[in-house]
Amino acid sequence: MSGLVTLAVLVIHYLGILQPFELVAYDHTLRSRPAETIDQRILVVEVTQADLNASGGYPLSDGILARVIERLQEFEPAVIGVDMHRYRPRGSGRQALLEQFHQHPNLLSVCAFNQLEQDYGPPPELSDQQQIDQIGFSNFLLDTPFQLPLLARSSARSDAVSAKPASSAEAGTVRRQLVSYAPNLASAQSACSTPYSLSLQLAYRFLEQAGIQPLAVNDQGDWQLGAVALPPLTNRFGGYQTLDGNSAQLMVNYRAAQPGQAVSLQQALNGQVRADQVRDRLVLIGYTAPIARDRVETPYGEMAGVWVHAHMVSQLLGAVLDQRPLIGGLPQWRGLLWGDGVWIFAGALGGGASSWLNSRQTRRRWAWVVRLALALAIVSWGLFYLGLIALVQGLWLPLIPALLSGLLTGGLLAFQRAQKLHSQV
Structure with a gap:
C-alpha cells in the first residue's frame, strides 16, 4: 500500500x-525558523517618503544622490550600491553624480534587462568597462501565485523575470535569486548588458576588500565565491518542477530578521550616521517610499526592493564568511x-x-x-x-x-x- x-x-x-x-x-x-542576528556588514540608506518631501519630491535628484554618496565615501565603506535607475538625468547635479562614479570604483548602480524602455538602462555616460564593473542588474525572479505548471505559459518557468526591478507586489513572490545571465539570451534586447546581478557584484567587491579573491568558475562550471560553490537550481528542485535548469539561480535564504542596519537619507545627509556604521561596510541606497512602487512580495510579506537586494547579498557573504548554508534540495x-x-x-x-x-x-x-x-x-x-x-x-x-x-x-x-x-x- x-x-x-x-x-x-x-x-x-x-x-x-x-x-x-x-x-x-x-x-x-521559512517564516517558522528561529530568529537570526542582523548582518552587521550591511547598512541600508532608506529613501523614505519624508526624505523625498524634504528633498524636492520623487524621483530623488542626481545632486542629492551625489551628496549622500560623497558623505558616505568620507567614512571609507567597502562598497556602495545604488538601487536606483539613472539612465537619464534626474533634476540637477548630473555631473556631480557622474564624478562620483569616475572617482570611486567601489560605487555601483543598476540596470534592468528584458526591458526596452531606456529608463532602465545604465547611465550612458559611463564607459563600456564601467558598465561591466560598476553596474549590476536589478531584476528579480517572480513566482506567480497558484499558476499550475501544466497550464502555464513559459513565464511560469525560471524566465519569469521582472523586467522592472520591483514594480508591483502583486506580480509574484521572490523566492529565487538570479546570480548571472547571458545578455545575448535575453528575450528583449536592452541597454543593460552586464551579466552579473547587483548582489553578486556587491559581494564580489566586499570580499575583494576583505582580502578574498572570490569570483571563479569551478570544474563543474558553477560560480564559486571563495571556497563556496554556488550550484544552480536544477529544473526540478524542492517544490519546483518547472525551472529551466540552466540559469545561475539560487534560493534566497532570507535572514529571519532584517539583514542589515537602516538609516534614512536625511540622517546620512545631516551627519547623523557614525563612521563605524559605514567604514568597511557594504552600503545600499534605495527607495522605501511607496511612491517609488519599488516593492515585491516575499515569503516574509511585502518588502522594498533595496531590502530584497540586502537579503541576497547577505546570503552570499554569509555563505563565504560565516558558513551559513545555502538552500539545497534532495x-x-x-x-x-x-x-x-x-x-x-x-x-x-x-x-x-x-x-x-x-x-x-x-x-x-x-x-x-x-x-x-x-x-x-x-x-x-x-x-x-x-x-x-x-x-x-x-x-x-x-x-x-x-x-x-x-x-x-x-x-x-x-x-x-x-x-x-x-x-x-
Whole structure:
C-alpha cells in the first residue's frame, strides 16, 4: 500500500500539480525558523517618503544622490550600491553624480534587462568597462501565485523575470535569486548588458576588500565565491518542477530578521550616521517610499526592493564568511527524483504505521476514528518539524507530497479496516 501511494504521489509531484501548494508550505516553514542576528556588514540608506518631501519630491535628484554618496565615501565603506535607475538625468547635479562614479570604483548602480524602455538602462555616460564593473542588474525572479505548471505559459518557468526591478507586489513572490545571465539570451534586447546581478557584484567587491579573491568558475562550471560553490537550481528542485535548469539561480535564504542596519537619507545627509556604521561596510541606497512602487512580495510579506537586494547579498557573504548554508534540495540522478521518492515513502510509512498501530488498539469505531485522527495529526506535525529542522540546516524537504502520502496511506488502510469491520457485523 505504502509503495503504491508513494508512486502515485511522486507522479503528481513530478507533474507539478502540487507546486503552488508546496511553495505556500515552503513560505510558512521559512517564516517558522528561529530568529537570526542582523548582518552587521550591511547598512541600508532608506529613501523614505519624508526624505523625498524634504528633498524636492520623487524621483530623488542626481545632486542629492551625489551628496549622500560623497558623505558616505568620507567614512571609507567597502562598497556602495545604488538601487536606483539613472539612465537619464534626474533634476540637477548630473555631473556631480557622474564624478562620483569616475572617482570611486567601489560605487555601483543598476540596470534592468528584458526591458526596452531606456529608463532602465545604465547611465550612458559611463564607459563600456564601467558598465561591466560598476553596474549590476536589478531584476528579480517572480513566482506567480497558484499558476499550475501544466497550464502555464513559459513565464511560469525560471524566465519569469521582472523586467522592472520591483514594480508591483502583486506580480509574484521572490523566492529565487538570479546570480548571472547571458545578455545575448535575453528575450528583449536592452541597454543593460552586464551579466552579473547587483548582489553578486556587491559581494564580489566586499570580499575583494576583505582580502578574498572570490569570483571563479569551478570544474563543474558553477560560480564559486571563495571556497563556496554556488550550484544552480536544477529544473526540478524542492517544490519546483518547472525551472529551466540552466540559469545561475539560487534560493534566497532570507535572514529571519532584517539583514542589515537602516538609516534614512536625511540622517546620512545631516551627519547623523557614525563612521563605524559605514567604514568597511557594504552600503545600499534605495527607495522605501511607496511612491517609488519599488516593492515585491516575499515569503516574509511585502518588502522594498533595496531590502530584497540586502537579503541576497547577505546570503552570499554569509555563505563565504560565516558558513551559513545555502538552500539545497534532495539528491537526483539524471532527473530521477529518487531523493524525493524516499522522503515521500517515509511519509507514507508514517501514515500507514499510525493507522496499523491504531487498528490494533480498539474495536470501537468512534474511539478508533479519534485515535486515527490524532495519530495522523502527530505524523503531520512530525513531518513539518523535520522539514523545519532540515531547512534551518539548508535542505528543502517538500512537505506537501510527504503529508499527502501519509494521509492517503493512513486513510486507505483505515478504509480497508472499516470495510472489514462492516463485513464482520
